[in-house]
Amino acid sequence: MFKASFGSYGSTRTRIGLTKFFRLIAAAVFITVASAGGAAANPKYAGFVIDAKTGKTLYASNADSLRYPASLTKMMTLYLVFEALDSGRISKKTRIKVSKNAAAEQxxxxxxxxxxxxxxQQAIYALVTKSANDASTAVAEHLGGSESGFAKKMTAKARALGMKRTTFKNAHGLPNSGQKTTARDMARLGLALREHFPHHYHYFSTRSFKYGKSRFGNHNRLLGTVSGVDGIKTGYTRASGFNLVSSVRKDGRSIVAVVMGGKSGASRNKHMKSLISRYLKKASRKGGGNLIANAPSATRIALPKTGPVPKFRDVTEVRVAMAYAKPQKSSSFPIPLDRPVVGKDALIDSLNKQRAVVAPVPRPRDSEVATAQGSAVQTSAVDRVTTSSTGMPSGWVVQIGATPTRQAAEQLLAEAKAKTGGMISNAQPFTIVTHRDGEQLHRARFAGFDGKSHAWKACKALKKKGYGCWATQQ
Structure with a gap:
């Protein structure tokens, strides 16, 4: 019947046209099958691209499927190193002793x-460029007491950052069947590193690092070759394939892209370049970022949307230096690690406490501002007010932190004012004292803003200088 029907059309030209038509159909089927076969041939693959300003997903393929992170693990290791630096637990000059276990790493x-x-500092450079496993383990043992103890802290931090499917078992990424993550989770970590540590993030753009007589180049070959790429990290094991997380900022747009399971470093890089080329132009120029809120470990309390929340940090991320902390006889850490001392939780606590003491801080003299880093602002002229209803600044205020002592809070305010100027040059610094679980905290705040817009802009300026900030109306 088919031949009879076909023959009824009669002409040779028609038969040739149909032949071409069937050939095109066959070619389309072949391409479809080949594409499916290519995906099936690489079950390790996962990819993800997020707009770093709006949080919009621009591309996702197996984004929530479990994968081995390999040396992308070191992104979290470095996150905890940066926390320890900001809390004063360590400095860049702190010496880390190398154990037999660390020295024996592959x-x-x-x-x-x-x-x-x-x-x-040498360890940071070693992790970023050489992806050194021995240095990574040494860091873990120094900060966590043991590598397994540090891995638990890594996993806990992953949960706090919203990395729901990530589990760490070591600090370097060498094979461990229990160490899993996803492309989406790695993008969150990349965003968190950018947002929470802008003052440390520059390490990820390091092209090479000299240690001893050797110089080690960065494994990330996109640095310096792809416009806008400023980090972050590569990774490879046989089980994981070739992984890469890339941060890109160009022409007012910003993305974080993840490729996992590449068959080779070259093919992985080529695919990453393709993702950047395709999706960076689709990212928005609008939006403030601040997508990854690092919640305090204490119970969160809902607050009215009174102002911007640039970022929050838990106790291990405070900007308070060692001079700000109450001496601890039983610990070598300068800041108590069992309660938050800055950011959202501190403000929540102060807003919910009925009994407070307001201590207005005199505007620091130029000489005092100049020496704010080295010594606390003089407080002999401070007039203490005994109730929260007397002398409380009204209108919009912004809080930048809370410290164990009033002098430290004053120093924090003086330092912020000296560094930021501009939007807060005429702001009034003051402190609020509250009691939490039998302990006293001093909230560091600025007042005197001309409405909400002015306070929000002040928060934005403070954030650019590395300060956490919360704006609210008294």
Missing amino acids: PSKLGLKAGQSISV
Whole structure:
């Protein structure tokens, strides 16, 4: 019947046209099957691209499927290092002793020997460029007491950042069947590093690092070759394939892109370049970012939407230096690690406490501002007010932190004013004292803003200088 019907059309030209038509159909089917086969041939693959200003997902493929992070793990290791730096637990000059366990790690490594030491700054560079496993383990043991203890802290931090499907078992990313993540979670971590540590993020753009007589180049070959790429990290094990997280900022747009499971470093890089080329132009030029709120470990309390919340940090991320902390006889850490001291939780607590003491802080003299880093603002002229209903600044205020002592809060305010100027040059610094679980905290705030818009802009300016900030109306 088919031949009879076909023959009824009669002409040779028609038959040739139909032949071409069927060939096109066959070609389309072949391409479809080949594409499906290519995906099936690489079950390790996952990809994700997010607009870093709006949080919009621009691309996702197997984004929530479990994958091995390999050396992308070191992004979280570095996150905890940056926290420790900001809390004053360590400095960049702190020496980290290398154990036998650390020295015995498999490559990639610096070749550290048991018993020697490496500075925190050297360790940071080693993790970013060489992706050194021996340095990573040494860092973990120094900060966590043991590598397994540090891994638990890594997993806990992942949960706090909203990385719901990530579990860490070590600090370097060498094979462990229990160490899993997703492309979406790695993008969240990349965003968190950018947002929470703008003052440390520059390490991820390091092109090379010299240690001893050797110079180690960064494994991230997109640095310096793809316009707008400023980090973040590569990774590879046989089980994971070739992984890469890239941060891109160009022409007012910003994205974080993730490729996991590449078959080679070259093919992974090529695919990442393609994702950047395709999706960066689709990202928005509007939006403030601040997509990853680092919630305090204490119970969260809902507050009215009274102002911007640039970022929050838990106790291990405070900007309060060692001079701000109450001496601890039983610990080498300068800040108590069992209660938050800055950010949203501190403000929540102060807003919910009925009994408070307001201590107006005199505007610091130029000489005092100049020395704010080295010593606390003089407080002999401070007039203490005994109730929260007397002398309380009215209108819009912004809070930048809370410290164990009034002097430290005053110093924090003086430092912020000296560094920021502009929007807060005429703001009135003051402190509020509240009691929490039998302990006293001093809230560091600025008042004197001309409405909500002025307070919000002040918060934005403070955030650019690395301060957490919350704006609210008294």
